[in-house]
Amino acid sequence: MSVRRRERTDRILKIIFKATGLATIALLGAIFFMLFYNSIAFFTHISPIDFFTGSQWNPESVNGTYSIFPLLASTGLVAFGSMFIAVPLGILTAAYISEFAPRKLQIVLKPVIEMLAAIPSVAIGFLGIVLIGPAIAKLFGIQNGLNALNGSILLAVMALPTIITIAEDAINAVPQTYKEASFALGANKWATLFKVTIPAALPGLIAAVMLGLGRALGETMTVLMATGNAAALPKGFLDSIRTITATIAIEMGEVPYQTTHYFALFAIAAVLFVITLVINLLGEYFANRFRKFHA
Amino acid sequence: MDQIKLSAHSLNLSFGEKQILKNINIDFIKNQVISLIGPSGCGKSTLLRSFNRMHDLSPDAHVKGTLKLDNLDLYDKNISVTEIRKRIGMVFQKPNPLPKSIYENLSYGLNIHEFPKNEIPDLIEKALKESYLWDEVKDELKKPAVKLSGGQQQRLCIARTVVLRPEVILMDEPCSALDPISTGKIEELIMSLKKDYTIVIVTHNMQQAQRISDKVAFMYLGEVIEFDSTENVFKNPQQELTRNYVGGHFG
Numbered sequence: 164m165s166v167r168r169r170e171r172t173d174r175i176l177k178i179i180f181k182a183t184g185l186a187t188i189a190l191l192g193a194i195f196f197m198l199f200y201n202s203i204a205f206f207t208h209i210s211p212i213d214f215f216t217g218s219q220w221n222p223e224s225v226n227g228t229y230s231i232f233p234l235l236a237s238t239g240l241v242a243f244g245s246m247f248i249a250v251p252l253g254i255l256t257a258a259y260i261s262e263f264a265p266r267k268l269q270i271v272l273k274p275v276i277e278m279l280a281a282i283p284s285v286a287i288g289f290l291g292i293v294l295i296g297p298a299i300a301k302l303f304g305i306q307n308g309l310n311a312l313n314g315s316i317l318l319a320v321m322a323l324p325t326i327i328t329i330a331e332d333a334i335n336a337v338p339q340t341y342k343e344a345s346f347a348l349g350a351n352k353w354a355t356l357f358k359v360t361i362p363a364a365l366p367g368l369i370a371a372v373m374l375g376l377g378r379a380l381g382e383t384m385t386v387l388m389a390t391g392n393a394a395a396l397p398k399g400f401l402d403s404i405r406t407i408t409a410t411i412a413i414e415m416g417e418v419p420y421q422t423t424h425y426f427a428l429f430a431i432a433a434v435l436f437v438i439t440l441v442i443n444l445l446g447e448y449f450a451n452r453f454r455k456f457h458a
Numbered sequence: 459m460d461q462i463k464l465s466a467h468s469l470n471l472s473f474g475e476k477q478i479l480k481n482i483n484i485d486f487i488k489n490q491v492i493s494l495i496g497p498s499g500c501g502k503s504t505l506l507r508s509f510n511r512m513h514d515l516s517p518d519a520h521v522k523g524t525l526k527l528d529n530l531d532l533y534d535k536n537i538s539v540t541e542i543r544k545r546i547g548m549v550f551q552k553p554n555p556l557p558k559s560i561y562e563n564l565s566y567g568l569n570i571h572e573f574p575k576n577e578i579p580d581l582i583e584k585a586l587k588e589s590y591l592w593d594e595v596k597d598e599l600k601k602p603a604v605k606l607s608g609g610q611q612q613r614l615c616i617a618r619t620v621v622l623r624p625e626v627i628l629m630d631e632p633c634s635a636l637d638p639i640s641t642g643k644i645e646e647l648i649m650s651l652k653k654d655y656t657i658v659i660v661t662h663n664m665q666q667a668q669r670i671s672d673k674v675a676f677m678y679l680g681e682v683i684e685f686d687s688t689e690n691v692f693k694n695p696q697q698e699l700t701r702n703y704v705g706g707h708f709g
């Protein structure tokens with residue numbers, strides 16, 4: 164092959180790589196632009212004050228009320244509920260795997276937990292409908308088990324692999340010398356875990372929680388299937404709810420193009436986008452701090 | 459009559475199949491400083507760590523033989539390892555303060571062993587004074603311990619051990635990561651601690667061993683080759699191996 168031909172191949176390859184890189188960035192930019200462009204269109208119809216402070220999401224009614232509040236409350240409620248379950252469970256599991264489990268069990272547990280992340284969310288939603296929902300209904304003596312509690316449990320299951328994996332890395336990265344210091348002073352395994360290892364791993368644990376929370380907030384299919392889809396302000400975990408994600412998924416297919424309702428869905432998507440963005444950035448920030456700390 | 463504080467008899471230790479310590483018999487006298495010397499990998503740290511049972515943490519370590527603190531069998535199933543580690547403190551090669559404040563590094567052990575809360579501040583002050591650290595840190599006890607210099611960190615680690623009022627202090631090359639001035643301070647500290655504690659120290663520094671120790675044990679390939687007064691080991695060694703090692707004609 165002549166030198167010139169080789170140079171040409173080189174050039175072409177370079178262009179291809181550059182193009183794919185730029186395409187990704189362009190795609191992100193386009194999504195961002197689309198979300199905010201349509202949101203702005205929405206706010207020319209409805210005032211942001213009504214949007215954030217109202218109490219009803221009811222686009223079908225005669226003069227259509229568009230308050231994100233019940234949806235945001237729903238999203239917040241399941242996310243909080245799921246973290247309430249997944250954070251202690253995830254961190255203790257991570258601590259167990261990293262500090263207490265015999266090596267053989269460790270080798271089995273880690274990939275099994277990572278595999279949990281591969282279960283499609285539809286399957287988990289299904290589990291919520293046929294198993295956990297009825298169980299909740301029976302346990303609390305209510306008619307309908309498709310509620311915030313159900314969603315919280317399922318989202319906890321979905322966030323657990325992320326939390327456990329990252330938390331385990333964080334706990335594992337705590338220098339052995341800290342633990343030795345603690346043991347040599349007469350502390351037992353538990354005192355060492357709770358007073359030395361976990362505090363030392365804290366930035367990494369916060370990162371784990373943030374990324375798990377990001378996962379829970381963005382999840383759509385599971386909550387759509389398992390939380391009852393009532394777009395009213397929830398009063399507690401036994402109420403049916405409807406999250407931002409589920410609302411978009413349900414309504415987007417039927418809404419007439421470029422109506423207020425259509426724009427409203429972009430607006431709530433933009434809000435969710437900002438929230439998850441902030442949470443992911445926080446997660447990254449803590450993950451980085453934790454890496455620096457152990458460098 | 460000299461009182462035997464710490465002893466090992468017929469001690470054999472292996473990691474899995476690999477035997478590291480071979481039939482060790484050694485007695486350490488109360489209120490003496492004993493240096494363990496010998497080439498790298500000969501088992502000095504392993505011997506030291508068998509006294510405060512740090513090998514409990516490695517599942518493939520097998521300890522056979524009798525180790526005693528006074529008349530207490532250190533590997534007796536019925537006594538708590540926590541209590542042993544309170545009575546036999548340890549200082550490590552690399553200063554390893556906990557990622558907490560200076561004050562908390564000392565209160566940590568006191569809380570673990572449930573010292574009365576109201577006595578803790580005084581105990582901490584006393585231990586810091588004994589470790590020659592008080593004047594340097596008394597105004598910044600809340601500062602993270604890792605902000606201290608390496609030498610100060612190591613004195614903090616000694617203070618953290620001393621505050622529990624142990625009977626024996628094990629030190630594994632406590633000066634190897636320090637500059638000569640910090641090393642000097644630690645040596646001075648060791649000499650002053652001798653009146654209250656029995657100190658077993660691993661060192662690669664022959665001058666240091668001569669400066670601080672009453673007795674010296676020379677180890678080679680998992681055995682104690684010679685154990686005698688510092689004077690005899692350095693000036694008049696009985697074994698060929700010892701003579702070569704302390705004379706610097708080794709390996």
Ligand SMILES: Nc1ncnc2c1ncn2[C@@H]1O[C@H](COP(=O)(O)OP(=O)(O)OP(=O)(O)O)[C@@H](O)[C@H]1O
Nearest residue numbers: 473478496497498499500501502503504505516662
């Ligand atoms: N936890 C362990 N598992 C397996 N082997 C070990 C373990 N700890 C130490 N060893 C081995 O035991 C031998 C003695 O190690 P030890 O640390 O006691 O030597 P040392 O005399 O302290 O050496 P140095 O002067 O370099 O510190 C070495 O061959 C080492 O590889």
Ligand SMILES: [Mg+2]
Nearest residue numbers: 502503504630
């Ligand atoms: Mg060593």
